[in-house]
Structures are given as structure tokens and as C-alpha cells.
Amino acid sequence: xxxxxxxxxxxxxxxxxxxxxxxxxxxxxxxxxxxxxxxxxxxxxxxxxxxxxxxxxxxxxxxxxxxxxxxxxxxxxxxxxxxxxxxxxxxxxxxxxxxxxxxxxxxxxxxxxxxxxxxxxxxxxxxxxxxxxxxxxxxxxxxxxxxxxxxxxxxxxxxxxxxxxxxxxxxxxxxxxxxxxxxxxxxxxxxxxxxxxxxxxxxxxxxxxxxxxxxxxxxxxxxxxxxxxxxxxxxxxxxxxxxxxxxxxxxxxxxxxxxxxxxxxxxxxxxxxxxxxxxxxxxxxxxxxxxxxx
Amino acid sequence: xxxxxxxxxxxxxxxxxxxxxxxxxxxxxxxxxxxxxxxxxxxxxxxxxxxxxxxxxxxxxxxxxxxxxxxxxxxxxxxxxxxxxxxxxxxxxxxxxxxxxxxxxxxxxxxxxxxxxxxxxxxxxxxxxxxxxxxxxxxxxxxxxxxxxxxxxxxxxxxxxxxxxxxxxxxxxxxxxxxxxxxxxxxxxxxxxxxxxxxxxxxxxxxxxxxxxxxxxxxxxxxxxxxxxxxxxxxxxxxxxxxxxxxxxxxxxxxxxxxxxxxxxxxxxxxxxxxxxxxxxxxxxxxxxxxxxxxxxxxxxxxxxxxxxxxxxxxxxxxxxxxxxxxxxxxxxxxxxxxxxxxxxxxxxxxxxxxxxxxxxxxxxxxxxxxxxxxxxxxxxxxxxxxxxxxxxxxxxxxxxxxxxxxxxxx
Numbered sequence: 001x002x003x004x005x006x007x008x009x010x011x012x013x014x015x016x017x018x019x020x021x022x023x024x025x026x027x028x029x030x031x032x033x034x035x036x037x038x039x040x041x042x043x044x045x046x047x048x049x050x051x052x053x054x055x056x057x058x059x060x061x062x063x064x065x066x067x068x069x070x071x072x073x074x075x076x077x078x079x080x081x082x083x084x085x086x087x088x089x090x091x092x093x094x095x096x097x098x099x100x101x102x103x104x105x106x107x108x109x110x111x112x113x114x115x116x117x118x119x120x121x122x123x124x125x126x127x128x129x130x131x132x133x134x135x136x137x138x139x140x141x142x143x144x145x146x147x148x149x150x151x152x153x154x155x156x157x158x159x160x161x162x163x164x165x166x167x168x169x170x171x172x173x174x175x176x177x178x179x180x181x182x183x184x185x186x187x188x189x190x191x192x193x194x195x196x197x198x199x200x201x202x203x204x205x206x207x208x209x210x211x212x213x214x215x216x217x218x219x220x221x222x223x224x225x226x227x228x229x230x231x232x233x234x235x236x237x238x239x240x241x242x243x244x245x246x247x248x249x250x251x252x253x254x255x256x257x258x259x260x261x262x263x264x265x266x267x268x269x270x271x272x273x274x275x276x277x278x279x280x281x282x283x284x285x286x287x288x289x290x291x292x293x294x
Numbered sequence: 295x296x297x298x299x300x301x302x303x304x305x306x307x308x309x310x311x312x313x314x315x316x317x318x319x320x321x322x323x324x325x326x327x328x329x330x331x332x333x334x335x336x337x338x339x340x341x342x343x344x345x346x347x348x349x350x351x352x353x354x355x356x357x358x359x360x361x362x363x364x365x366x367x368x369x370x371x372x373x374x375x376x377x378x379x380x381x382x383x384x385x386x387x388x389x390x391x392x393x394x395x396x397x398x399x400x401x402x403x404x405x406x407x408x409x410x411x412x413x414x415x416x417x418x419x420x421x422x423x424x425x426x427x428x429x430x431x432x433x434x435x436x437x438x439x440x441x442x443x444x445x446x447x448x449x450x451x452x453x454x455x456x457x458x459x460x461x462x463x464x465x466x467x468x469x470x471x472x473x474x475x476x477x478x479x480x481x482x483x484x485x486x487x488x489x490x491x492x493x494x495x496x497x498x499x500x501x502x503x504x505x506x507x508x509x510x511x512x513x514x515x516x517x518x519x520x521x522x523x524x525x526x527x528x529x530x531x532x533x534x535x536x537x538x539x540x541x542x543x544x545x546x547x548x549x550x551x552x553x554x555x556x557x558x559x560x561x562x563x564x565x566x567x568x569x570x571x572x573x574x575x576x577x578x579x580x581x582x583x584x585x586x587x588x589x590x591x592x593x594x595x596x597x598x599x600x601x602x603x604x605x606x607x608x609x610x611x612x613x614x615x616x617x618x619x620x621x622x623x624x625x626x627x628x629x630x631x632x633x634x635x636x637x638x639x640x641x642x643x644x645x646x647x648x649x650x651x652x653x654x655x656x657x658x659x660x661x662x663x664x665x666x667x668x669x670x671x672x673x674x675x676x677x678x679x680x681x682x683x684x685x686x687x688x689x690x691x692x693x694x695x696x697x698x699x700x701x702x703x704x705x
Contacts, residue, residue, distance in 0.1 A: 190409075192405055193409050193411060193412075195405070195409060196403070196405055196408075196410075197409075197411075197422075198370060199368055199397060199402065199403040199405075200398065200423045200426055200470075200474075201394045201396075201398035201399075201423070201426050201427070206426055210411075210422075210425070210426075215411075215412070215413060217413075
């Protein structure tokens with residue numbers, strides 16, 4: 001019988017890293033923690049109702065894109081999500097989950113932002129180098145199929161408990177669509193447009209920024225939406241390592257078998273999910289598409 | 295010296311192109327090379343010379359290697375052998391940087407499926423080449439507006455390209471190619487994606503435009519009619535080889551091999567073959583001052599014709615006379631043939647450059663022959679009905695005889 005102690009090897013590697021690269025991990029911890037805390041305080045700084053109004057206006061402006069603001073057409077396409085945002089957030093405020101909601105938004109935005117900052121350039125790179133694509137693709141598959149609970153263990157070892165290991169696990173889980181969809185979007189840009197641009201003497205850089213990225217934008221933005229939704233889906237799991245917010249409320253509800261707590265926080269996550277999904281989906285709709293339909 | 299000189303240019307696609315090249319040297323065919331090495335031969339040892347300011351058309355069916363050949367000129371496809379020399383510079387040897395500068399300033403391209411940037415307006419598309427060069431926005435948009443006017447798209451400058459029809463999109467493509475003021479235009483099946491009416495119109499406009507801009511144009515097409523219409527000279531390609539190069543008239547009148555002959559058989563020859571090549575040269579004519587009816591009749595019976603042109607001083611063409619009129623004059627004892635001569639209203643004169651297609655309708659109006667004259671109205675030839683018909687159907691006498699045997703009814 002051959003015995004392969006794969007688990008032991010990974011454990012040793014993780015321990016070695018945490019012992020020898022602690023400065024690096026401490027730096028990351030400080031950075032992420034600073035971002036989350038900062039954003040959280042910023043979101044909690046204004047009056048709750050003022051913040052609801054701000055978020056409603058953001059929802060309105062994002063989903064009415066393509067129409068002139070404050071016209072009939074704009075209202076027609078944006079009224080649903082705007083009203084939903086106001087009512088949903090008021091409900092959360094009245095139930096007493098305002099702080100948790102803002103914490104969760106801060107966690108998601110920081111995770112998603114970091115995932116995009118890493119994922120989009122990686123996607124661009126793998127779209128231009130087939131060899132890189134060959135290597136990155138299975139890594140992404142691995143990241144997406146490994147149960148997210150497994151990331152939590154090294155995350156705790158490297159980053160102890162709290163928001164930071166939660167954010168790191170969330171980044172790992174939500175990164176793949178940013179890479180995949182950026183890669184796909186750029187590869188799917190019509191070849192004749194790329195050829196024409198080359199024929200006019202584009203450098204690689206000009207080709208990327210003037211042609212490929214603008215044309216791949218809808219696909220890349222679909223990736224942004226996916227990253228945010230996956231980040232949201234990690235909030236409960238991340239709370240197991242101490243991340244705060246609505247996820248933690250749900251987790252407490254599970255541990256205490258407190259149906260009321262679990263349900264209220266769960267509804268809160270759903271409301272956030274709908275808000276974030278609609279708003280970020282609208283990113284992908286260009287001005288032109290809408291005006292053509294009118 | 296010619297503007298572009300292509301020597302022994304070859305393109306072989308596939309990993310084992312070195313082996314394929316050896317086989318090519320041994321004279322193996324495209325199919326043999328494919329079977330032995332898995333390599334596809336795109337272009338086989340092409341030789342071309344393109345003069346400054348001419349419209350040079352490369353014609354071939356799909357898979358003949360014509361688009362591949364074109365892409366070697368700006369190295370969108372890297373040739374595996376041979377040279378492309380433009381103004382004394384071998385394009386196949388220049389560096390990345392020089393190649394970019396070459397594409398930016400000297401040679402631009404128009405594509406079959408336009409290749410426009412759908413997220414930009416017409417003017418911004420047209421200005422794209424200048425933008426890439428780093429020209430500032432005011433200057434390049436101003437230039438773009440000028441060029442847009444030249445291609446007849448005024449008023450559409452700020453539209454998105456997706457809102458335009460195919461023909462208009464290709465005008466944008468053409469304007470984009472002209473905006474950088476290149477010396478050479480490559481046009482890859484530029485009009486093939488357009489519907490026939492628009493295509494004809496664009497061809498006309500390209501020719502008109504060429505009158506103004508005098509670029510060296512390399513035009514690729516699979517449509518022989520288009521090639522004949524646009525080309526000052528034409529190269530015909532088959533299986534990666536150039537099988538014939540020549541002017542449209544040369545290709546129609548002296549096809550190099552059976553392939554070209556089969557090709558040109560069904561073409562609309564009327565627009566290309568001119569009166570000059572179907573006329574009887576130096577015809578005998580009646581001289582108005584010296585000849586009377588009797589002399590005219592004798593000349594006609596000698597030549598075996600029933601009508602004859604009449605010339606004045608210095609061989610200037612005046613009109614036609616017919617034999618039965620001359621007989622009548624003789625009977626009546628009249629002398630002056632001018633009275634019985636058919637002039638202006640009944641008679642048409644053409645130049646030797648007039649295409650045969652334009653001669654046909656003229657015959658509807660008269661049963662006389664057509665006179666061919668030079669710029670001084672001096673008679674240089676006569677065109678008869680039958681030679682026009684023979685030219686239009688493009689058959690040889692022997693073929694006609696066979697058709698008569700097979701299809702005619704014995705009387």
C-alpha cells in the first residue's frame with residue numbers, strides 16, 4: 001500500500017510560510033484591515049436615512065444609464081430597483097441591522113475590489129499568452145471547485161481571525177470569473193477589427209487599450225458582477241473565521257438555533273444581493289444599446 | 295522603377311514549412327506537399343511588379359492565395375520566402391518598429407468586413423490611423439471631416455458605425471484608409487460584402503476618387519467583372535500561383551492557359567473590348583472630290599461590300615454611301631455623290647477606345663456600318679455588325695460552326 005501524506009505536506013508548507021513570511025502576511029493583514037475598517041466607518045458616518053437616500057440615488061443613476069437623467073424613460077427603467085432599495089434598506093434599519101449591513105457591504109466591496117485588481121490584469125495576460133492560459137485555467141478550476149471551507153484553514157493560520165482571513169478567503173473564491181471573463185471577452189473581440197487595427201500600425205498597448213478592452217467591456221463587466229455576487233455568497237462562510245456583518249448574524253443564528261435571528265439576517269443578505277446584482281448588471285449596458293432601442 | 299516589386303514570394307502555413315519549402319523547390323504540387331508535410335501552401339513563388347499610381351487587381355477564387363499574398367505586403371502574414379520591395383526597401387526584412395511606421399504612414403488597408411470599431415463614431419473611426427500616430431485630437435478630427443466629405447458621407451460624422459448600411463460602412467473603411475495619406479492602398483475584397491447595386495456604385499466612385507488621389511492601389515477580388523472594371527492591370531491566381539498578369543484586354547484576348555480561358559469565357563466582354571480591336575483597319579473609302587458614282591460602285595464591288603465610307607481632304611470622315619443609291623445616280627446621270635450620301639443624322643462615328651457594348655445599340659438605329667475616327671475625325675476603321683456580335687459572344691468561328699451543326703435545323 002502506498003501512503004501519500006499530501007495533507008501533511010500542505011500543512012508543512014503552510015507552517016513554513018507562516019513562520020518565515022510573517023512580515024509579509026502582517027503587512028497584508030494591516031492593509032486589508034485598514035481598508036475594511038475605513039470603508040465601514042465611511043459608510044456608517046452619515047445619518048442612516050441619508051445613506052439610504054444616497055444608495056437609492058446610486059441605484060437610480062446606475063440602472064437608468066443610457067437615458068437622460070430624470071426623464072420618463074429613465075424613471076421607467078429604474079423605478080423598480082430604486083423603490084426596492086429604499087424599502088429594503090429601511091426594513092433592515094427598522095429591524096436593527098444597519099451596522100451589520102454596512103459592515104457586509106464594506107467586506108464585499110474590499111474583497112471584490114482586490115479580486116478585480118488581481119483578476120482583470122491576469123485575464124488580460126492569459127488572453128495574450130496561450131501558454132499562460134494553459135497554466136492559469138486549471139488553477140482557476142481548482143480554486144472554484146475546492147470547497148471554500150478549505151481556504152479558511154490556511155487563512156486563519158496566516159491572518160489569524162477576524163475580517164482579514166474572511167476577505168482573503170472571499171478573494172480566492174470570487175477571483176476566477178474576473179480572470180475567465182476578461183480572458184474570454186478579449187479573445188472574442190472580432191478578429192477582423194484586431195487585424196485592421198494592426199494594419200494601421202497599432203502597438204500591442206494601443207491595441208489593448210483602444211480596441212480590445214473597450215470591445216470586451218460588456219464581458220469584463222459581467223465578470224465584475226459575478227465577482228461581487230460570489231463575494232456576497234461567501235459572507236456566511238467568512239463569518240466562521242470571524243468576519244463581521246450580516247454573515248455573522250446568520251452564523252450565530254445557526255449556532256444558537258435562533259430562527260428569528262437567522263431569518264432576519266438572511267433576508268438582509270437577499271436584499272443586498274438584489275441591490276448589488278441589479279446595480280452592477282447595469283454596468284454592462286452601454287449608452288448606445290439603450291438609445292438604439294428607444 | 296516600379297513602386298512595389300515582389301520576387302519569389304512564398305507563404306507556407308504549418309510547422310514543417312522548411313521541409314515543405316524543399317518539396318516546393320523540387321516542384322511538388324500543393325496537394326503533394328500537404329500530404330507529405332501537412333503544410334498548406336498559401337502563395338507559391340509569386341512575382342509581381344506594381345507601378346506607381348496604378349490600380350493593380352489580384353483575381354482568384356477562394357483558396358487561391360490572393361488574400362494571403364496581399365497580407366504579405368504589410369506583413370499581417372509573414373512570408374516564408376521571397377521579398378517584397380517597396381520604394382527600394384525590403385519589407386520582409388524591416389524591424390518591428392519600422393514595420394509599424396510603414397503601416398502608419400505608407401500603406402493602409404480596407405477590409406472585406408470593414409473592421410470598424412463599433413464603439414466609436416464615424417469620425418473617430420476615420421481618425422483612428424492618425425490617433426495611433428499620436429496626432430492631436432483637433433487636427434485629426436479636422437482631417438477626418440475632410441476625408442469623410444471626400445467619400446460622400448457628410449452629415450454622418452457623429453453617427454455610430456453600427457447605424458450605417460454596409461455600403462456606408464465601407465465608405466468609412468475607405469475614409470479611414472485615406473485619412474493618413476498613404477501612398478499605397480490595399481483593398482481586400484473591399485466590395486464583396488456589398489449588394490450588387492451598391493457594389494457597382496462603389497466601384498465607380500473608387501475610380502473617380504482614384505482620378506483625384508492617384509494612389510497605388512492593390513485590389514483583391516474573386517469577381518472577374520470587378521477586376522476587369524477596376525484594374526489597370528490584373529494578376530490571376532490559382533492554387534497559390536500567379537498564372538497570368540496583364541491588362542484586362544490582354545487577358546480577354548490572349549488568355550495564358552485553359553484555366554484563364556474558362557474564366558474569361560462568360561465574362562461581359564462588351565465593356566472591355568474596344569472598337570479599335572474589332573474594326574477593319576484602313577478600309578477602302580470613297581473620296582468625295584475625286585470619285586463619282588461609277589468609281590464608288592467599282593470600289594464597293596471590289597471590296598465585296600454594299601456600303602462604303604466617304605472621306606474628304608486628309609482622309610476626314612464625312613458619311614456613307616450605299617451601292618443601290620450609286621446605281622440610281624448612275625441611271626439618272628447624276629455626278630455629285632454628296633447628294634446621296636448618308637450624313638450626321640443617319641451615321642455614327644466612334645473612337646477606337648469606345649467599348650463594344652456601346653456600339654451595339656448604335657446598330658439599332660441604322661443598317662450602315664460604324665466609322666471609327668481619330669481625334670482629327672480622320673477615318674481609321676470600320677466596324678461591321680458581325681464582328682461586334684462575334685466579340686460579344688466570345689466564341690471562335692470554329693465553335694460557331696459546331697453550334698450550327700448541333701443546334702441548327704437542316705433546310
